[in-house]
Each structure stands twice: as structure tokens, then as C-alpha cells.
Amino acid sequence: MLKFDVLTVGNAIVDIISRCQDQFLIDNAIAKGAMNLIDAERAEKLYALMGPAIEASGGSAGNTAAGIANFGGKAAYFGKVANDQLGEIFIHDIRAQGVHFETTPKETFPPTARSMIFVTDDGERSMNTYLGACVELGPEDVEEDVVAASKVTYFEGYLWDPPRAKQAILDCARIAHAHGREMSMTLSDSFCVGRYRAEFLDLMQSGTVDIVFANRQEALSLYETEDFELALANIARDCKLAAVTMSEEGAVILKGGERIYVEASKIDKLVDTTGAGDLFAAGFLYGYTQGRDLADCGKLGCLSAGIVIQQIGPRPSGSLSEAAKGAGLI
């Protein structure tokens, strides 16, 4: 039996979460629903304008690792924090969830990354991320034995923003494939796809990545089209397996010529979409590495995404394995 079901790699970020009105986003030129990259100066300015907030460990792939562990899967994580209080919080939270996390923290400057997340009344989240310590993640942080011992290694497209993380990912892919494991990525964000379209397509078409996660906007952006059917046909052609989420319309799983549609979970109230995609990937990959069929993987993804959007913050506070048992999925 392998030591880990899923290793995830990403920008290690603490979220700072507050509510705001739509006008605030307009006034401050924050692209709604997107991940806006900001520098230290803008981070300071925006924080001064932000209302009272709460803090929670986040980071897309970190949320996915925490979700997989919450389901009962064996998860590991690579990501870079600084040796500071936010870094301590990040390390505590992911380890407390049972995730293997041993990436060496860097010294205190730049500090641990934070994302100021503004949640509007419609539940949509708009992120403003200062990458801080994440810029130092590099090939030296790849724990080769962990990659070799993980059924799937999953990473964020966001890792193409810092300078050296992509090299770490290419090393992971080499090690993983040498051990017969699979590589997976999320396209992360439609603007991120816009920044790295050619490289992401190459990762898929070259077989560096086996399993791709995307939402509708990211799939459209990847192929620079407004035709979702066309985007789905292209993504099915360009990778072995893909799962494309469609918000309240659920998800579609693409494998060769096969398409499996999965309904979204019924929810009582949309509170905060932060972490929806991350938790879809968590549920899907948990099911996938347990050998479940693709329809069940999709259902597990929709279940955990539906749970996280009914709370504030990107990692479910309750038990996902209990929820999945309650829904008859495990």
C-alpha cells in the first residue's frame, strides 16, 4: 500500500476574510471572483480599507490536501511559509488535519503569504494575494520519497506565478511518472490561465499532467473561446482525464469520448464560495485514489464543494467523511 493517496503542491497562504459590498470592489479595482496578485504596498493599502476580518489557513492546494485528509485519505503537502506567526498558524492547521507537511520554512522576510478575501452578498469571493514567502518555493523543496510514494501529485496553476515553483513541479512530474504515479493540476483561475495559457496547454498535451481540474471560465479561457462545448471537446482531447465544474450545474467528467455529468449538491444557503474548486478536487481525488468509479468521484467532489460554500472560510470545519457517510457515498 502506498504511503500517500495524494500529494498537493501550492502557494501556502493564510486567508484574511471580510464581507464587503460590490461597490467596494469597483472602487478599489478588484476583479470580482478572481485571484488578484498584489504587492506589499497594495496589500497594506487594501488592508487599511478592509473591514474587521477573520483569519483561516488557505491556499488552493493546501485546502485540497486538508479536504482529502478530512475525508480520511492520506495526504501530503509542499508549500513555503516564513518563520513567523502566520506561518505557525498555517503549519499548525494543515498538520492538525493530519496532512504530512515538512517543507522547511524560510526566514522572516518576506513574510508568510496572505490573501485578503472579500466576500460579497452573493457569496462570491474576490481574492487579493500577496505571495510573500511563496516566491521561494523551489526544486530543493521536493521531497522525492513523498512524490514517489503518492498515488497522485496535484498542483495549482497558481504556482506559475512565483519564479521557481514550476521547476519543482517538473521535478515532481519526472519522479511521479518514473514511479508509475499520476500528475494532476487545477487551472486555478481564468486570469491565471490567461497568463500561462501556452505553458498549461503544453503541460497537458505533453502528458506532464494526466488529470486536469477546471471550472467553466478557466476552460473557456484556456481555449480562448466562448463556446463551452468546444472547450470541453478540446480539454477531452488534450488530457487523459478532466473534471470541469459548472457552479450550480454541477460538474462534467471527461475521459476520452466519455462524458459523465454530476449534479451539484443541494445547499441551504450560499455563504462564501472560497474553496469550492479546491474541495471539489479533494472529494474527486479522494474517491479516485480509493478506486471509486468516476461518477462517484464527481459526487464526492460536489458533496465537499457544497459543504464548504455554506460556511465562511476555505476548509470545512466539520467532518467530510461523516457527511459522505450520511449521503451514502462511502
Added chain:
Amino acid sequence: MLKFDVLTVGNAIVDIISRCQDQFLIDNAIAKGAMNLIDAERAEKLYALMGPAIEASGGSAGNTAAGIANFGGKAAYFGKVANDQLGEIFIHDIRAQGVHFETTPKETFPPTARSMIFVTDDGERSMNTYLGACVELGPEDVEEDVVAASKVTYFEGYLWDPPRAKQAILDCARIAHAHGREMSMTLSDSFCVGRYRAEFLDLMQSGTVDIVFANRQEALSLYETEDFELALANIARDCKLAAVTMSEEGAVILKGGERIYVEASKIDKLVDTTGAGDLFAAGFLYGYTQGRDLADCGKLGCLSAGIVIQQIGPRPSGSLSEAAKGAGLI
């Protein structure tokens, strides 16, 4: 018109909040429902045992100041943080709520105080507080003009734990009374009352404090009795005005021979009792400094306490003034 309705003074703390089972409290000798003071070594040990958490600015009197400002009142706060990331978070959150907060942060060691709060399935919170930077709050932190310009200066009984804060409070009382203002305190916690019973009684009986907030357990502890009626009679004798909260039975306001009973707010689901007493005081003092009658003050207190216990964390994320308007109270 006075510049401030209410000045509050307290231990400036960031809360670290997680759920746990009752057995965890027993296994780790945490007094349920209480504020347990811990040192740095135990803080580290408990944090290692704690599950994934979220962080939110707290501190009893800080929560009260934030609540008063959230109602639309003019609030100020004295409290000591360190020059570190948790200190920045505390400063941001209280100022973002519109509270005047200008206490000079101390240097980086000891760090900003934190309280590890374990919330059990019944919604009860059990706090484990490392006082850190709070030990340095002293008379030099009293902004005399702010005290003089505040209708009421309110402080936590918890301030008797650090060594020099009580001297700051006695200075506040002298200044406030010289300007014809009122002093108010909360008894904070039944164990805290046990530590400082004689001093708290002296504060009341000497007229240093005019308005006292307590819950049932604190009132019983203050007079070392199991007879709640006797405790109420004593507290009415020992201070000019008191408000005693009784959880789901609401509150009773005592002024001389007069007793006014106020019903608790109806709630849908008890999530986390953290901040209940702090927000009762916020609603009461907001009404009081707006010149409302005592029954309305009590209703405003029960309203805001009822709101905060239906969410995670000690400061309501929504608008208290909107809620009070919705309830026909303002």
C-alpha cells in the same frame, strides 16, 4: 456632546478557535466554560494538540468596544499588543470597526496574547489564555483625554491578572469621576472572581465602580453562596446599577430596590457562546449611553448576545444596528 460613549479597557487577545469533544477537555484538564490562564509552555503543548482552527480578534473588553461601535456608538479601547502579526491583526480589526485604539504596541517579546478557545458540541467555549504582551499594560497607557471624554469607562475583571493594569484602572476611575463620568466593570469569570473576590467587592463598595456586569456563576462566586436570590440582593446593595445575565433565562437589571427582568433573545441554533457576556455589555452600554431606559438597555444586550452565540467567533460579523432596527429596538 461627549467624544466617546464608552471607553473599554482589557487584555488585547487574538482568539484561536477550534471545536473539540468534551473528553478532550477532561483529558487535558481544561475547566469547561472557564478562562484558564496558561503559560507559554502549556500554550505550545495545547496548540500541538488542538485541531485545525480559525483566528479572530477577541479580548472581552475589545469585543464590547467593537460591539458598541457596531451598534453605531462611539467607542474607544485601551489594551496592549506586541509589534507582531497577531498584534497587527488585533489593531486592524478594532480600528476597522471604528473604535479609537491608540495604545502603543510594545516590542516583539512577549508576543501578542492569544486564547485557544475550544468549543464543544453544546456550544460552550473553554478558553486557554496566554497573556503575552498584556502583562505590560500600565498607567502610562491611560489616555487621560479619552477617559475624560467618555460617558462610561468599562473594564474587565480579567485585568487583575496582569501585574500593572489595575493601577491603570484606578487612574481611569479617578479621572472619570473627576469629570462626572461613570465607571463600569464585568466580573469576567467565576474563577477570576475567586482570585480577586475581596478586591472586586472593594471596587464596588467603595464606589470606584458604578455599574457591574456579571453572570449567574460570577454573582454566586462573588458572595460565596449557592443562593442566587441572596447574591442578587447583595449585588444590588453593593453597587448603583448591575446587570446579571442568566443564559437562556435572559437577564435581570438591579438598581436599588428595583428589579427588571429581560427575556433572552430567541435563537435558531446555539453555535458558540464566545463573546455572549461581552456583547450583552455592548448592547446594554450602547443603550445606556444613548439615554434609553433600563429595560431597553437589557433588551439591546440580549439581542446582541443572541446574535453572537449563533456564529463562530466573539464579534458579530453582521450589523448590530440593522438587527436592532429589525427588532424595533432603535
